[in-house]
Structure formats: structure tokens, C-alpha cells
Amino acid sequence: MSLHGAVLFVWVRSGRNRVLRQLQRLKRPRYLVGALVGLAYLYSLVGRTLLLRDSAGSASPGVRLFAELSLVVSVWGTLFSAWALGADRPSLTFTETEVQQLFPAPVTRGALLHYKLARSVLGTAAGALAATLFVGRLVSAHPGLFFLGACLSLTTLSLHGTAASFMRTRWAARGGWVVFARWAVLALGLAGVGWVVLEALRAHPLPAGFASARQGRQWLLTFLDAPGPRAVLWPGRLLVGPALAKSTEDFLAALPPVLFLLVVHYAWVWWAQTPFEESALVRAEARERARAVRAPGRGAAMGGIRVGRQPFALRARGRPEVALIWKNLIARQRMGGGLIWLLITVVLGGTLAALLGDPTVLEDSRRVVSPVCLTMAVVMAVVGPSAFRMDLRMDLPKLELLRVLPLAGWQVVGAELAASALTLGAFQVALLAGALLLGREEDLGFEGAWVPALLGLMAFLPALSLAGLFVQNAAVVLLPAWVPVGMERARGIEALGQRLLTLAGTLVVTLVGLVPAAFVALVVGYPLFDRFGAWAFSVAGVVAAGVLAGEVALGIRWLGRVFQSLDLSEEQTE
């Protein structure tokens, strides 16, 4: 059997087996319900509008212009990155399985290259389909043509990237001066584009103020129609032309140059090909390593983890479950610090920008930053439990390891929750403290209530986050097949539906858990209001937090028993 035949066999059988497996899973109610919800969601998202064609191509000219510009800029970005970014080596990526199965097979390098190109065509087709569903149906009256056009342009860009990587590999082998020449040409190109844009701006200066969006669009159209920008954008426009064609005639008219480019790029790749096996092997191993260190939904560095300081020294004596908290805090530090830094950067960056803009803005920025901090603290109570996942959601794939530990189930569950809860809670308290320090109640219209309310929130919001974290972890233990854990992520419509149901379930359970807390807080806080005024808010917040914490404590005891008897035998048969 030739490579083409073998590859076709693998693709067809893999696809068939995946579909069969998904259909078989539908016999189980939880997957059937998930599939129905997933289908309903997909229908509500794209299916209805696609079938009814009521919104196809209904986007305003402004949106169309924006879409065209975005696509053209994306084309330029892809071209620039192909020549400027990354290492000077072939960009072909193979999985470790492909390396093990195909590289030792009796096939030529050309056949491997064709295989990889065919795979990239499949990938671009999937990308084009997604673009059609989410963008194409809005900006084009002919989603089918948009899909075809997107396929052609994405495939051409993919071929360009491959050819560029081959050329860079060749040039790098010739020595430093060739690399220098490449950078010089790139720099000249960028300088040229910059000069063209500046000249065009001189000819068509930005109006002092736009009276309407239409006026702004008009200026942009005039600017883009100037000779310089038109020349710069021409290659990109040429490539996205078929996708954005307004009619079949326009599509056919825009097609020949793109087809020509496609053929030329294919010939270029074939001509420029260099040995890629070694770099493919290195990349496959690097990808596998990165996969191994990557936590679910985290943006851990692809290259690995930076070993840094520990959050605190772990002594051998003391409660053993603290070891779990310690290790999860380390995980938070080494694998999940990005979110916190992003939020801190947003707050600090916003403040700095405001200060640099105008000296009088110091006072205004203070007025702005304080509510922003408060809003973020509240928002974190909702999104934080999903974002901070250094708990059972991270560790459940290592169930075997957890189960051998000399800890009771409730200790494991409690300790696993603690790291995320502590980090999230500390972050919220810091934000609220920021709001407290920067905000003035007279500015914000909370006469006399600002400080007591914030103090109450300092107790309540971390407890609310803890409750959210508990519900998410409980979902993992109770429905391990529904919640994505570890690196594996279930695929398919039923998995999509399950995720939606889990999300909805989490919100409902958290809200139900809030009822007793709110009731007790009301019972305690209301009588105190007459006597202590706004300070009753603080007391109510602390009481509500206490009730929530008590509920979570009870829940941990219960969940610990479930965890102890958790039997993942189905996934762990020999």
C-alpha cells in the first residue's frame, strides 16, 4: 500500500471510529443529553441564521470594511511572521506518532512533504469553515463562496509559510551575511510601508473630530484609496478577493490570480524543500514535552516551567494536607501566574496611561481606578473559580498518586481547594483594598457606606469564590466524565453540551448555596442597621461569609467521602 493509500486509510478509519464511538456513547443518557444541548446551542449560534439566510451578508458597510481590513492585515501579518519570526528551520510539524510511524516507513521525503501539505489543507479547510460560520455569513451573501475563497487564501498562505521556512533554512546554512541581508530587506520593506502610510496621512490628515461613524468610514475609504496604501494593501486584497466576492461573477473574476498564486507557491515549496526530518523530530519532542507540562486551560510556557522560589518553606512536622496546599501554590506560581500579572498590568497600565496623559487626570484616574478595582473583585467571584484551576481539576488525572497519600478524602478535597481559594481570595481582598484606598464615598455616591460595604465585601467575596470553587471541584468528583480535567479535553457535540450543562449547574448550585447565607445575613444585619447604620453591611458580609464557609466545610466532608470511594475503574482497566 502506498503512503497515500495508507494515509487515506488512517484518516477514513480514524474518522469512522471516532463517529462510531461518539454514537455509541449516546446510549448513555449523560452523553445523549449533552449531545442534545450541544446541538441546540450550535443551532442557536449558527445553524438557524445559516439555514434561514436571514442575516447572511447583512453586515453594514462599516463591518464589511472592517472585515476586509482585518483579513488583509492578517495576510500581511502572516507573511511578515513567515520571514521574521521563529527559527531558521523547516516549519513542518509532525506529531510524535507521525514521526514514529511514517519516518521509518519506506517512503520518500517528497511523499512525506505531500502528506504534510495535505494535512495542512485539511487544517485550513477547518479554519475556513470556522471563519465562514462566524464571519463569512455576516460579511458575505454567499457563505459557500466565502468558504471556497477562504480555503484558497489560507492554503496559499500556509504554502508561503512552508516555503519561507525552507528558504530561511537554506540561507541560514550559507552564513550570517545572508541572514543579515534578509533582515535588511525586511527592515527596508517595513520602512517603506511606514513612509507610504505617513505620506498618505499627510495627504489625507485625520479629521480633528468625527461627527459620525459614516464620516469616519468615509475618511478611511479615502485614505485606503490613496495610491500608496492601495499599493501596500493590493497583495492582501488580491488574496481575500474571492472570499469577499459579492457575487458569483465577482468570485470567478477574482479567482484566477489566487489560483495562479496557489500553483506558484506549491511549485516554490517543491523546489525549495530541504531536509526536514531532524527539525520535525525536535519539534515533535518539544511539543510533546510542552503538552506534558501544560495544565488544562493554562497558558504555561511552551518551553517548560521556571523553577523559582517556593511560597513558603514546608517543614516536615505539621498537618500533612498542608503539603498539598504548598504544592498547589507552587503550581499557581510556576504555571498560572499569567492571569494575575495580566490583571495587575491592566490596572497599573490604565493608571499610568491616565497620569501620563494629563496632570489633572490624577484625580480623575483615582476616581476611575477605584470602581474598576471593585468591579474586578466582583467579577473575579464569578469568573475566578473557572480561571483558578490549581485544584482537583488539575490533579484528578493523577488520581492514582492522590489515592496512595496517607490522607482522608476530606483532607485531600479541602487541601486541593485551599490553594485556589487562598490565591483568589487574596487577589480579591487586594483589589478591594485598592478600591478602599483610592475611592472617596462623596465621589461615588455612597455617603457613609463605602468603607463598611467594602469591608463586608472583603469577607463575603472570597467566601463566594470559595463556594464557586467547591462547586466546580464537586462537579469533577461527581461527574468526572463531564468536566475536562488534566490535558485531555473531550471532543464532540456531546462534550460541548456537557460543558454548557456543567457551567449552568455550577451557577445554579452556587446561587442555591447563597440563599441560606443571604437569609442569615439579612436576619442578622437588618436589626443592626437601625443602631449601627451602614456598618451593618460589614457585619452582614462577615455573617454571610461564615455561613458560606460553613456550607463549604460540610460539603468538603461529604465530598471527601465521595472522593474516597471514587472508582475510575472504567478508565483504568488493565
Next chain:
Amino acid sequence: MTSLEPRWRMETVLDVQGLAKTYGAVRAVQGLTFRVAPGEVLGLVGPNGAGKTSTLRCLAGILPPSTGRVRVAGHDLAMMPVEAKQELAFLPDEPRFFEYLTVWEHLNFTARLYGVEDWEARARGLLEEMELGGRERALPGELSRGMKQKLSIACGFLHAPRLILLDEPLTGLDPLGIRRMKASLRRRAEQGAALVLSSHLLPLVEELCHRILVIAKGQVVALGTLAEIRERLSGPGGANASLEDLFVRITGGDSDPARLEQSGP
């Protein structure tokens, strides 16, 4: 290692009674009953899918048994799991680690869990013994398969467990590592630890184990010393047969576990 003082008959570190584990309709382990004494090394052998890993996972408290009872150092694993686990170490064939903890931090973590106060001295000794000296700051992703196996063993030995459960402990080790590992396991047994060793490497089992438990289709088909199994096994050439010969004869296609004589514990 062929002889053992009969004290194992008096004391027991691991006591398994009627252990069974089912996965839906599949009966992976059926009615295992055996004991392991301090200082004893019990070899667990059987063909692929015989139920060895399921047995070890049940003994380690990872999987709840469907029926039966497991006692570790006198603690019922179902009733007193924390106390029982405090006394055991489970070393899987493919050890898994926390990707973000270094080698040294894994040992620190283990020390806190088991309350090993002199862990630093012990850890240094174990790292030297496992030839991991100088790799303290390495992350698991930076270790070879053999090194990971050694780290798993170092973590497992840190709290001086009374029961050590090993699933293919020599996987990934080089010849020198294998020799050191065998010596290390012998030393632990001499110091009084009970070992249950599952392996397909029959010469290793023959060399290290005092007694051998052969299972097939989840059932015990032979249990005893090599000499006892030889003696009880009828058939030509049985008296001089190696463990490999016996294994093939016991678990071969023509053998029916029900027909084979089962040795009592």
C-alpha cells in the same frame, strides 16, 4: 534469595482475604487470599491481563475492592485507610509526578505527608543511592524514564514503609541501575519491609522473591516458594523446572486454572 526465617508465619504486614475486583461484567481479580510477612518478598506474576495491576492498585488503596479485605500492618485498608497508607509505598510502572515540583521538592512534599522529620538526610542518601545526586533542582520533565523510576523509588522509600508494592520496578533502568535496585530491594527486605513485586522479568522474580504468587484470569493458580510450586506441580521435568518453565506450564494455553492445584497461603 531462597531462604527465609519462618517468622513470616508468625507476623503479617499484608493480609489479603478474598480480594475481588470487578469492572462491570469483567472479573479482573477473584478471591485472592494471601499474606506477606516482614522481610518477605512476594513475587506476583501472571500473563498480561491476569489482574496483577488491579491487585496492586487494590492493595495500595487506589481502587476500592469489590469484595474482600486488605489489612496493612494490622490496619484495615477500607476502615482505616490513612493509618494503612502511612505504612505502605506504591511504586507504579509508570510513575507520575507533579510537573512543576523539582526532585527535591517532591521529597519535601513526601516528607510532610508522612511526617519524616529527618527527611533531608534521608533524601540525600536516597538520591545518592539512586544516582540522582546533582539533579535536585530538575523538574520531572527533564528526567529520563529511568531517572523518573528512581525518583519514584526514592520518594517511596523516604518514609521507610513497612510494605512496598512494586509494579515492574526495573522498567527503564540501565544494567547498573538494575543491579543497584536489586541490592536496594534486598536491603529493604533485610531491614524488615515486606515487598510485593509484580514483574514479567521472571529471572528477577526468581532471584529476589521468597515466595511467588501466580495469577491467571484473576485467580490464584499457584502460591508458594519456587521449590513448593515445583514440588506440587505434577508432570515430567517439574522437579528441575525454572520459574519460566513453570510459568509457561501453569499459565499456558492448555492449562485451566481450575484444574491446577492451588497452594494455600
